[in-house]
Amino acid sequence: MRLPFDHFNLIARYYDRLIGRPEYDALSELLEAGPGQIVLDVGGGTGRNGIGLLAVGARAIVCDRSPEMLRQARAKGLPAVLADVGRLPFAAASVGRVLVVDAFHHFVDPTPEAAQASAVSELLRVLQPAGRLVVEEPDIRRAGVKLIALMERLLLMGSRFLAPDRLMAAFEAAGAATVTVNDDGFSAQMVFTRGPAFSKRKLAPP
Ligand SMILES: C[S@@+](CC[C@H](N)C(=O)[O-])C[C@H]1O[C@@H](n2cnc3c(N)ncnc32)[C@H](O)[C@@H]1O
Numbered sequence: 001m002r003l004p005f006d007h008f009n010l011i012a013r014y015y016d017r018l019i020g021r022p023e024y025d026a027l028s029e030l031l032e033a034g035p036g037q038i039v040l041d042v043g044g045g046t047g048r049n050g051i052g053l054l055a056v057g058a059r060a061i062v063c064d065r066s067p068e069m070l071r072q073a074r075a076k077g078l079p080a081v082l083a084d085v086g087r088l089p090f091a092a093a094s095v096g097r098v099l100v101v102d103a104f105h106h107f108v109d110p111t112p113e114a115a116q117a118s119a120v121s122e123l124l125r126v127l128q129p130a131g132r133l134v135v136e137e138p139d140i141r142r143a144g145v146k147l148i149a150l151m152e153r154l155l156l157m158g159s160r161f162l163a164p165d166r167l168m169a170a171f172e173a174a175g176a177a178t179v180t181v182n183d184d185g186f187s188a189q190m191v192f193t194r195g196p197a198f199s200k201r202k203l204a205p206p
Pocket residue numbers: 008019042043044045046047048049063064065066069083084085086100101102103106107108109
């Protein structure tokens with residue numbers, strides 16, 4: 001059962017205080033984000049991550065489906081785009097850096113299976129061939145994350161967590177290559193590019 005409202009619209013004003021500050025340096029390094037680089041932060045919410053990328057000269061565009069979360073991002077001066085991950089309003093191969101932090105398990109409408117499959121293909125569609133996609137997800141194999149998953153279940157959020165190996169398999173099956181995987185003791189950070197399989201699938205003559 002799901003509730004007929006968006007949890008993130010409700011908590012947007014308090015979100016940054018509840019969640020805290022991310023590790024900007026680690027994210028910038030994984031993204032290889034530098035001066036002038038545009039980073040599309042999908043499910044980027046209040047721009048909590050995007051704002052930190054300004055320190056290395058990168059420019060974040062926050063993309064999210066919650067108008068209230070985006071209101072917070074705009075208040076930080078970040079460009080914000082209202083869109084669902086399943087239909088990103090960006091051209092194919094147009095973005096050099098794509099970021100998804102703590103959001104993949106929330107891609108669940110109309111069903112988790114359908115939403116996460118279209119998220120994988122949309123994220124790879126917009127990524128430039130030599131670009132980098134960084135996906136950070138709480139690692140559901142850890143006790144603390146299992147507790148959060150239970151809490152989100154009780155709150156009827158409909159979340160669906162995939163363990164890192166399943167997540168990587170989903171991206172690889174869609175043609176991505178995994179560049180590296182980090183583990184900070186709570187979340188896994190996975191870096192993908194569009195792999196050779198993707199190029200073959202997309203560029204092979206008919
Ligand atoms: C836990 S928050 C994470 C926000 C941000 N990435 C961060 O780390 O602070 C999850 C975000 O995913 C967004 N979201 C959920 N489903 C989405 C979808 N189908 N398309 C785009 N954004 C979505 C929510 O609105 C929310 O802002």
